[in-house]
Amino acid sequence: MFAQLPSYDHLMRSTRRHFFGTSALGLGALAMRGIVGEAHAAPLPQGTHFPAKAKRVIYLFQAGGPSQFETLDPKPLLRERHLQPLPDSVRQGQRLTGMSGYQATLSLAGSFVDFKRYGQSGIEYSDIMSHTGRLADELCVIRSMHTEAINHDPGITFFCTGNQVAGRPSMGAWASYGLGSMNENLPAFIVLVSQDANKDQPLYSRLWGSGFLPSEHQGVKFKAGTEPVLFLTNPEGVSSHARRGMLDALGKLNADQRNTELDPEIDARLAQAEMAYRMQTSVPEVADLSQESPATLAMYGDSVKTPGSFAANCLQARRLVEKGVRFVQLFHQGWDNHGGLPGGITHQCQQTDQASAGLIQDLKQRGLLEDTLVIWGGEFGRTAYGQGRISKDSYGRDHHPRCFSLWMAGGGVRGGHVHGQTDEFGYNIVRDPVHVHDLHATMQHLLGVDHERQTFKFQGRYYRLTDVAGSVVKSVIA
Secondary structure, X not given: OOOOOOOHHHHHHHOHHHHHHOOOHHHHHHHOXXXXXXXXXXXXXXXXXXXXXXXXXXXXXXXXXXXXXXXXXXXXXXXXXXXXXXXXXXXXXXXXXOOOOOOOOXXXXXXXXXXXXXXXXXXXXEHHHHHHHOOHHHXXXXXXXXOOOOOHHHHHHHHHHOOOOOOOOOHHHHHHHHHOOOOOOOOOEEEEEOOOOOOOOOOOHHHHOOOOOOHHHOOEEEOOOOOOOOOOOOOOOOOHHHHHHHHHHHXXXXXXXXXXXXXXXXXXXXXXXXXXXXXXXXXXXHOOHHHOOHHHHHHHOHHHHOOOOHHHHHHHHHHHHHOOOOEEEXXXXXXXXXXXXXXXXXXXXXXXXXXXXXXXHHHXXXXXXXXXXXXXXXXXXXXXXXXXXXXXXXXOEEXXXXXXXXXXXXXXXOOOEEEOEEXXXXXXXXXXXXXXXXXXXXXXXXXXXXXXXXXXXXXXXXXXXXXXXXXXXXXXXO
16 A cells, blocks of 8 residues: 655645745746646746747857957047047046056056948948947947946846846846747757867856746757757667657656656746657757858858858857747857957957848848847947057957947837937946946847846745836837
């Protein structure tokens, strides 16, 4: 005779561990369907709060902090005053990194690039971003971004998760949790990391992690080449029919364990196993770039033919959103130019400029740009003053969180528009500041989500991507 399993009430009385373990069970149960049988359903999304302008996001994250002075925010005064001291009245006692704090004089560094006006909007872009500039009327440039982080790890963590301290859910995980997937055969959140970039600053999987959200919402990192997901194919001797039978049996065992242990993460683990099974057929198809026409490949540049390059990843991102992936985030390192200018940033733009523009063109011609939000930018900007030895032809720039630039396109964004303004030195914001929380709130708004209402209860508190701040920047919305 089999022993009777302990009841829920008995478990609650008997162990403190189970009592605290169920604190998230109520919300977890609402977010999960039963997973017993042939078809194991994805978690129930919270859904939109109002009609969405964007269905999906492609975030082109330029890790390291691109200089706004060489890309998106022209400052002719810096060139006029090259090597002259930064006035104390401009700095206003603001903190510096340890890399600049030792310098007796903060000498201004004029940019080597020239800026040109593009399109009917007449927005200025640097000559090393000419491909992007030709799409000026499609883009919204924000020149008044600011952040609280002055170093890379907290800076990139802040942008990716809404908090400088590691452990919070990433913005892609929030999109997956809140909106669900548009293709049950592919993850809702996929990450691509450039293999042709200079690996100056490390990237960690927690940047696309799920934090305290159910783990099936974490980003799935695709590798370069013909097998983007490791161990996706069945081992030799294991048929698809046998794998299906194993997962069905595993589902029944996990259901028993869930009923006993009351842990919603058991459901998440099995949902991931089910997704891996379905990806066995969907991933090889979507990863095969050989299906693209020569005309499409030409838009992204020659390096699109190199697996794992930024250009190849941009094309891969278009194919993924075309198949219904909700959030695709590309990471391209190498923008931490403390020295070596003009060479370093010129090389970075050679790798990224044409491909970024090609992505916008490709999305537009396929009718996808209208409801796909594309964002390009890094974790902070660079200083108006130079770093280290500065000469007429060589300089570098330190980290600058006070003001920097990024661009957005598609997905309900107002094209041919510049938001915000910095002072003539490019050191402080003088009009329409945009904080990281504001950017996240705006991104969620375009996806049809009220950033104050999309929450998850964890350890007795309701959390959200924007923490306890953030306002939608309405002027950038079309």
